[in-house]
Amino acid sequence: MSSRSQTITAILTKAILDHRLVPGCKLGERELSEIFDVSRIVIRQALIRLADDGLATIERNRGAFVAKPSLQEALELYDALTLVEQGVAAQLSERLGPSGWNELRQHVERQRQAVEAGNDALADLLGQEYHTLFVRLSRNKVMQEIHAQLIRRTTLLRSLIPADFDYCNLLDDHSRLIDLLEKGRLKPAMELIASHHNTVVRGYIMDRPAHVELTPRDALAPYLDTTRPEKGSRGSENASEIREEAGGTTSQAGKTNKIRSHRHDGHHSANANPEGTLQ
Amino acid sequence: MSSRSQTITAILTKAILDHRLVPGCKLGERELSEIFDVSRIVIRQALIRLADDGLATIERNRGAFVAKPSLQEALELYDALTLVEQGVAAQLSERLGPSGWNELRQHVERQRQAVEAGNDALADLLGQEYHTLFVRLSRNKVMQEIHAQLIRRTTLLRSLIPADFDYCNLLDDHSRLIDLLEKGRLKPAMELIASHHNTVVRGYIMDRPAHVELTPRDALAPYLDTTRPEKGSRGSENASEIREEAGGTTSQAGKTNKIRSHRHDGHHSANANPEGTLQ
DNA sequence: AAAATCTATATTGATATCCAATCCTGCATT
DNA sequence: AATGCAGGATTGGATATCAATATAGATTTT
DSSP states (O other): OOOHHHHHHHHHHHHHHTTSSOTTOEEOHHHHHHHHTSOHHHHHHHHHHHHHTTSEEEETTTEEEEOOOBHHHHHHHHHHHHHHHHHHHHHHHHHOOHHHHHHHHHHHHHHHHHHHTTOHHHHHHHHHHHHHHHHHTTTOHHHHHHHHHHHHHHHHHHHHSOOSSOTTOOHHHHHHHHHHHHTTOHHHHHHHHHHHHHHHHHHHHHSOOOOOOOOHHHHHGGGSOTTSOOOSSOOOOOTHHHHHHTTSOOGGGTOOOOOOOOOTTOOOOOOSOOSSBOO | OOOHHHHHHHHHHHHHHTTSSOTTOEEOHHHHHHHHTSOHHHHHHHHHHHHHTTSEEEETTTEEEEOOOBHHHHHHHHHHHHHHHHHHHHHHHHHOOHHHHHHHHHHHHHHHHHHHTTOHHHHHHHHHHHHHHHHHTTTOHHHHHHHHHHHHHHHHHHHHSOOSSOTTOOHHHHHHHHHHHHTTOHHHHHHHHHHHHHHHHHHHHHSOOOOOOOOHHHHHGGGSOTTSOOOSSOOOOOTHHHHHHTTSOOGGGTOOOOOOOOOTTOOOOOOSOOSSBOO
16 A cells, blocks of 8 residues: 555645645644654655645744645636636547536536535535546546646635635536537637636635634544544544545534525625735 | 755756656665765655656655656646646737747747857757746746646656657747737647647657666766765766756767757657557 | 843754565575 | 575664754843
């Protein structure tokens, strides 16, 4: 199997994407090494990987922290994401066969059913996976990895500015995009992608931050294998609960995952936070 | 300043991009730790960074090796690079001001002069930097980093399949692209970018590998600070020689950096190496 | 009392040494 | 010749230790 530091990288990544470890949170080597019951070196390696992925920053002699992107970087991230998805869209409109379009439509249909059933968490997850599926159909692993990283970083962003609708509940956009691309109407498709992301980013900019900050110990407790004897304090939940919770609502973090229809109209004066970081 | 492992990551990266460490080369922890006179752990951290960047692969209990991309990955890399540059081009054609176009033209002019002067190494370097400058004008650091990584990986590719023309000596393409974009003729500009990269990739596919394999010790000798007492065997060259050599021809590696005009015609049956890796 | 400085503690960066697991090589055997 | 085994080498990891640095608390000064 993979090395321990890789496992820990994965766990930390998941915890960050679940908004359990929020931007700015200190990732102390000693603390994490006690939590995971490994040596500091293993933790350090995991933190290096996190930093390379853009999810953490390492300050010399100060330690690692969950990354806290600036407003500038947030805009750049969505810009890059738009660029990538537009490029992939252009490729797909030329190269994708009927079975591919079908796969996309099936996915949208599943999300629609989830929305109807009121299963917000699942709908949210499917909404995110739509974009992943979209890129996967390009059959370019390099592109997939780039896109996945961008998605991770935008997910991180969302724990900074909890929007009341999440990344991809813009279901109609997804459906319309498929139609436009299959018909080869490239230009409106491009604009749709751009406005799609713009809608999301605008939603974020004006919202005010929330998110309770958990200590790493509390945040990571659900991910730990509690079959072996515990050293630390608490830790009653077991690993199986994670899957259940995956991509869904984490009550402790105070996240609200309302499904909403668009608001393309909203041109809210986007100046809630003119300066540096999205505190 | 930056940590030692970061310094070593940078040195190894440079050595790989200079084709001194070629794909498949074993990067043993003990050997490197002796070469750089640091502990194994520092080396390990550097190798992790290299692997995250796609320049090395780490196999469990076997160690790290300079990455040896498959033909498939090579094609995907150029595909991704094309996608990114097309996207940036589309943005620039809308947003770039006269001073930006001017900057690009100046760059091309400098490369033209280098070609005229017969300074192949400089022309080659400028040719590569054109693409970097291009992306930098988008003012998107996220995009810049993605692009830079793709460039690094394609550069790695070139040490696998030494083409007799290098990445970006297609001077006319660069100049024409600027003209097309400034005039807003987006579609031909996109096609130009695609064919630009296709030309390069086609050139690679049919060429047969060469490149003498150096031992890590020999390969890294020029990068070491020889002011402190040497432990290892040889090592007469000093650091100043590196700069001189940077981006240029490394005689030991047997590289040939001929500047050539295009060969858009060449539709050579591209089946020199149908199977897996570009050996 | 507020500000500035200094000291003590905690954390990181790094080294050395040690150990287990695993891979590879070479030798012996069939 | 092919197979199987043993030993060596290498990686992944643990632990203990040390120097450098940053934070926080205590002390002094204004």
